[in-house]
Amino acid sequence: MAAFLGNLRNVVIASFVLAILLVGVYCTTQGYDGPAFELFVLRFLHITCGVMWIGLLWYFNFVQIPTMPKVPAELKGGVTGYIAPSALFWFRWGAMGTILFGIVLALRNHCLVEAYTLDLSEGTAGWPMVPKYLAIGIGMWLGTIMWFNVWFVIWPNQQKALNIGGKYPALAADQKAAAAKTAMVFSRINTLLSVPMLFSMVAAGHLY
Ligand code: HEM
Secondary structure (H helix, E strand, C coil): CHHHHCCHHHHHHHHHHHHHHHHHHHHHHHCCCHHHHHHHHHHHHHHHHHHHHHHHHHHHHHHHHHHHHHCCHHHHHHHHHHHHHHHHHHHHHHHHHHHHHHHHHHHHCCCHHHHHCCCHHHCCCCCCCCHHHHHHHHHHHHHHHHHHHHHHHHHHHHHHHHCHHHCCCCCCHHHHHHHHHHHHHHHHHHHHHHHHHHHHHHHHHHCC
16 A cells, blocks of 8 residues: 555546546436536646646745745755756646636637626626626636746746756856746735635636
């Protein structure tokens, strides 16, 4: 058992197998409804990627950033050289999976344009015509801004600050510090946006 649990790949596969068993419970108790199930799978994958992304965002902000000043100098390299680059890998690809599944979900719900235009595409008279589109649109904009920050601000600056992949071997210490500061500020902005983003996502489906 310890050998099985020691292998992350096996554990992840087993976790998905357990979820598939629950699909069996759904089919036998509810009956299979193809279109509804397909939409559910997209929503499930969207939220799974979102948990990976926002979980790591909160790990950086609640754990790593505040703890780094207390880590002894000789141990800091373990975090910056090994833990942070690995966390950044799952962080940025979690963000990519979240936005891709989110956009497909909006397309499947026939509300991509309505949501991204905050329902203004339906006209200004009596705006919002469909408050649910406004709610999911706010969430989608916040999530999209956060995704942009991850891929185009935080990741490039972390590559510089931590010399990830050996791309910036000769960067001066002050340039590294400036890059780390920018990454930290945008990571904090994403933490600021994360709660209203999640509120809008969940509210759109359950309050509207
Ligand atoms: C990055 C851009 C994002 C886009 C374009 C997006 C898009 C969407 C869409 C269209 C829905 C409605 C799904 C439906 O009702 O079928 C939704 C729901 C949801 N999203 Fe996002 N999303 C994004 C980011 C996130 C993030 C980062 C999270 C964090 C976990 C998240 C969590 C959720 C949750 C929990 C729901 C509610 C599902 C439900 O109540 O059934 N989303 N999203």
